[in-house]
Amino acid sequence: MEIANLDLKIWRGDAKGGDLVSYRVPVREGMVVLDAVLWVQANMAPDLAVRWNCKAAKCGSCSAEIDGFPRLMCKTAVSEYPGQVTVRPMKAFPLVRDLVTDVSWNYEVNQQIPPFTPSDKDAASSEPWRMQQQDVERVMEFRKCIECFLCQDVCHVLREHSQTQFFGPRFMVRIAALEMHPKDVLDRRPLLKGKAGVGYCNVTKCCTEVCPEHIKITDNAIIPLKERMDDVYFDPVRSVVRLLGRRSRKPAAR
Amino acid sequence: MSAAPYETVETDVLVLGAGGAGLRGAIAAAEAGARVLVICKSLLGKAHTVMAEGGVAAAMHNVAYQDSWEVHFADTMKGGKLINDWRMAEIHARESPERVLELERWGAVFDRTWQGRIHQRPFGAHTYPRLAHIGDRTGLELIRTLQDRAVHTKGVDVHMEVTVFKLLKTEGRIAGVIAYRRADGSVILYRCGALVLASGGAGKMYRVTSNSWESTGDGTALAYDAGAQLRDMEMVQFHPTGMVWPAGVRGILVTEGVRGEGGVLRNKDGERFMERYDPDRMELSSRDVVARAINSEVLAGRGTPHAGAFLDITHKKPEYIKRKLPSMYEQFLKLAHVDITKQPMEVAPTIHYAMGGVRVEAETGASTVPGLFAAGEVASGLHGANRLGGNSLSDLLVFGKRAGEAAAAAAKADPAAITARLDVSEVDTAIADLVAPLDRAAGENPFRLQTEIQDVMSEHAPIVRDRAGLEAGLASILDLGARARRCGTGGSSTRAFNPGWHTAQDLHSMLVNAEALLRSALARQESRGAHARTDYPKTEESLASVNYVAEKTPDGMRVTAEERPAMPDYLAEALRHSYARYTPEATE
Numbered sequence: 136m137e138i139a140n141l142d143l144k145i146w147r148g149d150a151k152g153g154d155l156v157s158y159r160v161p162v163r164e165g166m167v168v169l170d171a172v173l174w175v176q177a178n179m180a181p182d183l184a185v186r187w188n189c190k191a192a193k194c195g196s197c198s199a200e201i202d203g204f205p206r207l208m209c210k211t212a213v214s215e216y217p218g219q220v221t222v223r224p225m226k227a228f229p230l231v232r233d234l235v236t237d238v239s240w241n242y243e244v245n246q247q248i249p250p251f252t253p254s255d256k257d258a259a260s261s262e263p264w265r266m267q268q269q270d271v272e273r274v275m276e277f278r279k280c281i282e283c284f285l286c287q288d289v290c291h292v293l294r295e296h297s298q299t300q301f302f303g304p305r306f307m308v309r310i311a312a313l314e315m316h317p318k319d320v321l322d323r324r325p326l327l328k329g330k331a332g333v334g335y336c337n338v339t340k341c342c343t344e345v346c347p348e349h350i351k352i353t354d355n356a357i358i359p360l361k362e363r364m365d366d367v368y369f370d371p372v373r374s375v376v377r378l379l380g381r382r383s384r385k386p387a388a389r
Numbered sequence: 390m391s392a393a394p395y396e397t398v399e400t401d402v403l404v405l406g407a408g409g410a411g412l413r414g415a416i417a418a419a420e421a422g423a424r425v426l427v428i429c430k431s432l433l434g435k436a437h438t439v440m441a442e443g444g445v446a447a448a449m450h451n452v453a454y455q456d457s458w459e460v461h462f463a464d465t466m467k468g469g470k471l472i473n474d475w476r477m478a479e480i481h482a483r484e485s486p487e488r489v490l491e492l493e494r495w496g497a498v499f500d501r502t503w504q505g506r507i508h509q510r511p512f513g514a515h516t517y518p519r520l521a522h523i524g525d526r527t528g529l530e531l532i533r534t535l536q537d538r539a540v541h542t543k544g545v546d547v548h549m550e551v552t553v554f555k556l557l558k559t560e561g562r563i564a565g566v567i568a569y570r571r572a573d574g575s576v577i578l579y580r581c582g583a584l585v586l587a588s589g590g591a592g593k594m595y596r597v598t599s600n601s602w603e604s605t606g607d608g609t610a611l612a613y614d615a616g617a618q619l620r621d622m623e624m625v626q627f628h629p630t631g632m633v634w635p636a637g638v639r640g641i642l643v644t645e646g647v648r649g650e651g652g653v654l655r656n657k658d659g660e661r662f663m664e665r666y667d668p669d670r671m672e673l674s675s676r677d678v679v680a681r682a683i684n685s686e687v688l689a690g691r692g693t694p695h696a697g698a699f700l701d702i703t704h705k706k707p708e709y710i711k712r713k714l715p716s717m718y719e720q721f722l723k724l725a726h727v728d729i730t731k732q733p734m735e736v737a738p739t740i741h742y743a744m745g746g747v748r749v750e751a752e753t754g755a756s757t758v759p760g761l762f763a764a765g766e767v768a769s770g771l772h773g774a775n776r777l778g779g780n781s782l783s784d785l786l787v788f789g790k791r792a793g794e795a796a797a798a799a800a801k802a803d804p805a806a807i808t809a810r811l812d813v814s815e816v817d818t819a820i821a822d823l824v825a826p827l828d829r830a831a832g833e834n835p836f837r838l839q840t841e842i843q844d845v846m847s848e849h850a851p852i853v854r855d856r857a858g859l860e861a862g863l864a865s866i867l868d869l870g871a872r873a874r875r876c877g878t879g880g881s882s883t884r885a886f887n888p889g890w891h892t893a894q895d896l897h898s899m900l901v902n903a904e905a906l907l908r909s910a911l912a913r914q915e916s917r918g919a920h921a922r923t924d925y926p927k928t929e930e931s932l933a934s935v936n937y938v939a940e941k942t943p944d945g946m947r948v949t950a951e952e953r954p955a956m957p958d959y960l961a962e963a964l965r966h967s968y969a970r971y972t973p974e975a976t977e
Contacts, residue, residue: 149885165635165725177836181889182881186432188601191641191720193529194435210723231572232886239549242433242540250541251496263449263490265505271498275523278498278530279715282434316496 141213143171145183146223149232155221156180162213168222169197169208172234184233192347195283198225199234205285205345225288238284244302247330251313252321270317277312277356279348280305286342286352292335301332304342304352311356314363327364333357334364395567395576395820399807400426400546401800402793403566403581405553405608408436409528409785410765410792411587412535413488417793418585419544423800425793426579427539428551428568430603434536437589437601438785441528442644442716443512444520445786446779447485451506453517458482460516462960463967465780468514468675469744469773470918471933471971472621475956476751477771481780481787488786489521497534499523512649512778514675516969520779525644525714531782551577553607554894555819556584556615556761559809563615563760567819571891574884576820580807582800585754585792586612586747586763591902592625593895595740596843599631599642605895606902608767612747613901617756619939620769621745622902623909623920626776627852629679631739634695638724640739643700643717645778647734648672650713652702654683655733656691662698669970677775677919678972680738684852687737697737702729738852742781743902744772744919745909748938754792760799760806764792774918826893827884832877835892842869842899846906854910855923863907870900905939908948912937916974928973 139162144155158175169187176183187197190209197208200223202216213220228236257264286304287293293303302310310331313319327333340353350356367373402418404411407429419425429436450456461482466473493499493507499521500508511518523530539545550571557565557578565580591606592598613619630643648654654672656662666682667674674682683698693699702710707730711718714729721727721734747756747763749770754762765785772780800806826832849862873896878889915929916922934955939948955961 163636165637167637167724170637176888177834177840180881181834181836181879181892182883182887184886184888188431188435188603189437189440190601191440191638192723193526193716194431194439194601196432196435212724232883235572235886237572238432242549245537246540250537253494258494263506264493266498266501267505268501268503271501274498278523278533279526280533281439281529313496316498319496 141171142219143175144219144221145172145175145234147183147233150230166213167209168201168211168213168220171213172208172222184231184235186235193281195281198283198285198288199223200225205288207283207285207347210347225284227288227290227294240298241282241284241287241305244306245309248306248309248313248326249321249323251316251319253318254320257318264318266317274312274315276350277308279350280308281348283347285345285347289341289345291339291341296335301335302330304357306331307333307336307360308350308352308356311360314360324364324367327360328368333360336361395578397578397580398426399580400424401582401807402426402585402796403428403579403583404585404587404793405566406436406587406589406765406767407433407547408438408587408589408765409531409535409782410789411436411585412532412539413786413789414585414587414764414793414796415539415545416535416542417790418797419542421794421797423544423797425545426548427545428548428553428579430550430552430571432549433547434532436532437604438528438532438782440599440601440642441531441782442525442642443646443649444510444522444527444779445485445489445531445782446512446515446519446777447489447521447783448482448519449486449489449507449509449521450517451502452509456517456519459963460967461485461519463964464515464969465771465777466773466964467967467969467971468775468777470775470928471773472917472936473773474751474770474953475960477788479960480751481771481783484787485783488783488790492531492534492786495534495538497530510646510649511673513645513673513679514670514777514969515779516967520649522646524712525646525716527782552891552894553611554823556611557811557815558615558758559806559811561759562803562806563758564806564809564811567816569823572886574887574890576823578816582803582806583760583762583796585796586761586767587765587789588767590743590766591899592740592743594842594846594899594903596847597631597640598740599628599640600740605898606743607895607898608763609746609905610898610901612756612758612761612763613905613939613941615758615761616941617758617761618748619746619905620748620936621773621909622905622939623913623937624744624774624918625740625906626676626742626744626919627680627738628741629676629683629738630700630736632725633697633735633737635725641720641724642739642741643734643736644714645676647700647702647714647717650702651705652700654679655699655701656686657693658691662686662691667972675775675777680852681921683736683738693735695735697735699733700736701733703731703733742766742776744774744776745769752791753795754788755795760803762792762796764788774920823894826876826878826890827882829875829877830880832875833872834879835876835889835896838869838873838876838896839892839899842866842896842903845869846903850906850910853921853923856911859907859911863904863911866900866903866907873897873900904946908946909937909939912948912950921974926974
């Protein structure tokens with residue numbers, strides 16, 4: 136069999152600067168971009184920094200920008216890019232070295248989301264809970280998230296505005312999973328309006344496009360969350376009622 | 390040699406590893422009032438537990454009302470070919486339902502029965518449908534639930550991308566560890582009152598494996614170097630169904646859930662060959678039996694084009710397959726361009742799990758070194774000679790919790806351990822060893838050595854072993870040990886996220902695991918479970934009560950046979966009454 140070669144350009148460098156470096160990689164049948172990168176690491180550049188784990192699109196570690204498009208390297212076949220491909224680190228996060236970025240901001244955001252909270256009655260009950268399949272299926276879509284942070288990387292609100300006003304698509308999915316959980320009773324709408332900043336999303340659906348788990352982030356998570364928030368804060372009739380009453384429900388989470 | 394600068398961090402309980410066992414242990418220790426620090430080699434939530442697909446085994450009898458802990462216990466013992474620690478198997482079977490229900494109360498969302506209870510699917514060698522699951526991504530659900538619970542539990546802190554390279558003791562007791570940050574190579578000295586190892590397995594010492602780069606057996610090697618005993622190290626599980634094609638994805642797991650949902654195995658002639666190996670249980674036989682069956686078919690020339698077997702689920706409706714096995718559908722479509730609703734999958738055995746590991750006390754997970762605990766894959770005992778599918782996730786939950794609680798108690802009982810004086814020269818020597826490869830520009834490439842270890846193990850300790858092969862393998866591994874001590878990092882001296890340097894550290898762990906496996910496999914002169922030998926094809930009844938224990942001595946590694954006490958009558962009774970089959974390897 137004829138051995139084809141791939142011209143693999145990898146961005147090498149650190150926060151101080153860097154450039155694309157070209158490597159010639161022999162292509163094997165069924166090779167994915169991560170294989171090619173690891174081949175370079177094993178044979179040409181042992182210090183090539185890259186993050187990866189499962190190599191089966193289950194852990195979400197090997198996120199990168201492949202020919203400019205945010206993707207998982209382990210799930211991207213080399214054959215999609217005959218002859219040449221360029222791999223760069225994710226742009227939305229501070230660079231550590233080569234293809235590795237500092238994604239710790241995401242973990243800080245997650246910590247600010249109040250966790251799953253069942254009702255006192257459910258919590259106190261010693262009986263196993265009953266839930267119907269059709270009720271849990273809705274949140275299962277969100278719980279497929281492998282935290283690859285590609286949606287965070289592509290989100291233009293996070294890229295161009297700031298990471299202080301919007302939690303980003305990943306955490307809209309996280310909040311949606313909690314809010315729509317059949318047994319969760321906490322009201323996270325004040326959080327959505329405030330720190331989580333769901334209003335900043337202007338529904339361009341770039342996050343949905345890059346999600347390797349095919350979660351319909353915008354349609355199924357963000358838009359319903361926007362509606363929930365609007366329902367309390369921007370419904371004209373309710374505003375009037377609130378103005379008159381001044382005794383609306385006390386929000387549980389800020 | 391100058392003493393390198395390092396920072397010192399103090400905690401009551403230090404947990405090594407952030408998979409299921411580590412996180413469950415951390416939560417338990419914090420709830421017991423300890424300050425807990427979890428350190429992991431990767432990012433939080435990426436541990437190998439996410440790869441678990443099929444489910445978590447627990448006798449909740451939601452689907453089969455006859456199920457009970459006694460039956461689960463008997464299935465586990467018979468699957469493990471009776472060399473399990475029976476007390477661990479009992480605790481596991483009794484406590485796993487509670488641990489699963491607890492997960493649900495922390496927000497996990499399982500598939501449901503029509504009555505709204507947690508659904509349970511059938512799995513290999515489990516008498517009844519017993520695996521609570523979420524499609525085929527149960528591990529992800531488990532880790533995400535524990536991760537969120539842990540970061541919102543007061544007293545738990547996590548240090549990500551930190552690798553431990555030495556355990557420190559004072560007066561025979563664990564007092565801390567030394568580690569480096571992967572991002573910048575800086576060294577940290579962790580002082581702790583107790584240490585929980587939850588670092589997973591060592592699958593990376595084989596070429597074809599379902600394990601990630603992390604599974605280099607660090608925990609077993611660190612414990613061994615600290616003087617702890619290792620047990621059953623010859624027992625490594627080949628999962629029967631890994632992907633074989635294309636070459637790039639070889640070894641990636643195909644969940645046993647495919648067979649649980651009705652998938653059948655055929656050879657190239659279309660024959661459903663399991664009829665010849667285990668006519669009762671067919672595809673749902675235990676993993677050791679199915680793996681060897683596929684291996685035998687391939688050796689007899691009845692393998693598929695890429696030397697495997699066909700796994701076919703196309704008789705089920707496409708919608709059903711996509712709902713029950715979504716990630717398998719996606720995985721084959723993307724990586725192999727195979728639509729599993731229309732075409733069979735090609736599969737072959739892949740290294741998957743280490744049944745052996747650190748020898749622990751059943752109740753507490755305490756190792757033979759004071760202050761050192763272990764839980765999950767790094768520990769040994771529960772699974773014996775062969776692990777049943779689904780018993781690993783329940784293992785993590787049950788024994789993770791127990792080890793965390795015991796570690797918290799140990800730390801509280803001996804608060805002086807955190808401040809006990811350490812041998813400074815020992816710390817300096819360890820750090821000097823750590824950074825040495827960075828200065829050896831001409832040293833051997835660590836990735837190359839890693840590949841050589843994998844080649845040796847794949848060739849000399851395969852699915853079916855013999856004495857000559859094992860001895861040749863041992864000689865090669867000892868030789869590689871000497872070469873690994875002289876390896877370099879290819880001329881790059883950066884300490885910032887340098888994978889060549891990281892791999893140089895991993896080599897030692899892999900070599901300790903490999904040596905223990907080979908020596909224990911030589912010692913066990915019979916075939917039992919995952920350990921099959923052509924020169925001793927029969928299962929020896931006299932060895933059913935024997936475990937092989939590996940230990941560090943001044944003259945190197947020593948493996949000794951140890952008798953296990955007999956189980957109490959009520960457990961023996963449960964075994965006698967079960968329907969599960971016990972299949973000795975060759976009964977002439």
